[in-house]
Amino acid sequence: MVEISISGDHLHLEVKGLDKLWAFKNQLDIPLNHIRDVRGDPSAVSGWWHGIKLPGTNIPGVPTAGTFY
Secondary structure: OEEEEEEOOEEEEEEOOOHHHHHOOOEEEEEHHHOOOOOOOHHHHHOOOOOOEEEEEOOOOOOOEEEEO
16 A cells, blocks of 8 residues: 655655565655656556566566566
């Protein structure tokens, strides 16, 4: 689960619970002026290719999380 908030001119994403373990990160801060568009894309989530991953998990049936390039 991720808690989303806006602090000043930054989008703040804080990873909660066991998702921190899979993601190897606990928070992200993104400047709002770097965000052009936001949309949900279920096909991207269910696909098998998410990019080059270092570190993280990408096992079928297990949450995909980590740093992707």
